Amino acid sequence: MQVNPVASDATARAAALAALQARFGDRISTGEAIRRQHGTDESYHPTVAPDAVFFAQSTEEVSQAVTICAAHKWPVIPFGVGTSLEGGVAALHGGLSIDLSGMNAVLEVNAEDLDVRVQAGVTRKQLNEHLRDTGLFFPIDPGADASIGGMCATRASGTNAVRDGTMRDKVLSLTVVMADGRVVRTARRAKKSAAGYDLTRLFVGSEGTLCVITEIQLKVYGIPEAISAAVCQFADLESAVNTCILTIQTGVPVARVELLDDAQMAACIAHSKLEGLEAMPTLFFEFHGTSAGVVEQAETVQGIAQELGGTDFQWATKPEDRSKLWEARHNAYYAALAQRPGSKGWPTDVCVPISRLAECIVETKKDLKETGLYAPLVGHVGDGNFHLVYVIDPSSEDEMRRAKEHSDRMVLRALAMEGTCTGEHGVGYGKIEFLAAELPEAVPVMRAVKQALDPDNIMNPGKLFRMN
Missing domain, CATH: 3.30.70.2740 (Alpha-Beta Plaits)
Structure with a gap:
């Protein structure tokens, strides 16, 4: 798929760039390599580089940069670590990429309330490393070591979503910079609220089209008493899927259940040196809870799997064995490419x-x-x-x-x-037509929200839906 970026107005570009350079100096980069990096994600979509990149260090700086861009009607594209998969960071209309990776501080840990506040550039692995000695962890695991801000922007989920939900369920509040440079906090730290519009969930999943997310208040959880992982293989794909369906319908609170088909298993076995497994449809399970609860969950699921022709479970109870198993799952993309x-x-x-x-x-x-x-x-x-x-x-x-x-x-x-x-x-620009087909009555409402909050269409234009 080829994209012909629409060049931003040359006069506006020059004026905005001059103002940004006067304010932020050498943290505004126009080098080709850096611009190309910030117009590239992990998808098949071609690189579409921004005109410049700003390496932000605070919410106040993001606000100042967006204010300058808004004055010149110059596009703004938020950038985390570039792991998106539908062209979300492509600068389709030129403009300024705001790199938030330098905003990577864990600002507060409220252990008694089970919540934390982080800057948008904190990655999920960094957060869990920071929490390790507190007995807490953050469960959303999309595989890539994505930034928390990017995970909010794309409403990420991952391997734990079957029990723990998605980013939509874990965000208590956001601090965002609006299209005119205003800084808005969407909610307080209370676990629930009936006060006003739910702006938090409006911005979660907005893919940078309404605001730049700079800080996030997140729910975190206690590390389970017991964790056990298991692998079960099947002669055919349908039996593996039906095992999963019946497990969920039975109400077993399985923490993770991942399916890999025979082609993906062959790739993972070769790439990650998995031993004792064959290139067959396979389910990876993980069970969390008390020691007795984990045993009960596992016995129930193993019984379901056996009825549908699954092999005996191969267990991974040691932390290093579980890490190897899930690392192989997270590297599935690279394992496939290696073939x-x-x-x-x-x-x-x-x-x-x-x-x-x-x-x-x-x-x-x-x-x-x-x-x-x-x-x-x-x-x-x-x-x-x-x-x-x-x-x-x-x-x-x-x-x-x-x-x-x-x-x-x-x-x-x-x-x-x-x-x-x-x-x-996410939708990015790769699935715009399908969002319109999926939600034909809702897209005009989304477009109206966009028009109200970003009337000049400077926030990541060309993503989610077309404005005309």
């Missing part, structure tokens, strides 16, 4: 009601086989979410066409099953 050196990954995802999950996956895999493409499947199947990564030669128009056509059919299949075009990757 075809020189290739490019095109990741995509959908989410459907769990009762339709087996049907959606089986039909998607059958369709995939007919395309001849190599595209391993993984899934956070406990909440109906699964992913494909097309491993393709980006210079091959034929492969790109087949991948796009298959991805489009997968999304339309999910929508027909009352699902969504994206469970966690």
Whole structure:
């Protein structure tokens, strides 16, 4: 897919850039390499570089930078660590990329209240390392070591979402910079509130189109008394998915349940040196709770799996064994790419009601086989979410066409099953048309909110939906 960026007005660009350089000096960069880095994410979408990059250090500085950009109607694109998957950081209309990675302080830990306040550039691994000696942890785990601000902007979830939910469920309050430079705090620290519009959840998932998120108040949790992980393999994909569905329907509070198809398992075995496993459809489980509770959960799930033809569980109870197992799952993307050196990954995802999950996956895999493409499947199947990564030669128009056509059919299949075009990757600009198809009555309302809060359309323009 080729994108022709719309150049920002030269006069506005020059005036905004001069004002920014006068205020922030050498923390405004126009170097080509840095600009290209900030116009690139982990997706297949082509790089579209901003005109300049600002390395911010505080909410006040972000406010000042946005105020300058607003005065010249110059676009603003927030940037965390660049792990987004739908072109969310591409500067489609030029402008200023605001890099928040330097805003990486944990500002407060309220252990008794089970909440923390962090700057947007704190990464999830950094936060959990900071919390390690407090007996607390932050559960949202999208795989990549994403920034907390970016996770809020894309409404991220991940491997723990089946029990712990998504970023939408974990954010108590945000500090944001609006399109005119105003700083707004959306809520207080109370665990619930009936006071006014829920601005927090309006901004969570807004992908930088309404504001720049600079600080986040988050819920955190006590580290479980006992944690145990297990692997179970199946002769066919449908049995593995049905095991997951029945586990959720039975009410077992499983912490994680991840699906890897035979192609993805083959890649992970080769890349991560997993021993004692075969290239078969596989479920990775993790159980949290008391020692007795973990045993009870595991016995129930193992019984369900065995009834559906699953192998005996292979256990990983030592922390180092669990880490190796989940590291292999988190490296699934790179494991797939390693099977075809020189290739490019095109990741995509959908989410459907769990009762339709087996049907959606089986039909998607059958369709995939007919395309001849190599595209391993993984899934956070406990909440109906699964992913494909097309491993393709980006210079091959034929492969790109087949991948796009298959991805489009997968999304339309999910929508027909009352699902969504994206469970966690976000819309960016790659799925704009599908959001319009999914929520035709809601998109005009979203557009009206955008118009009210960002009348000059400077906040990450060209993402989520079109303004005309």
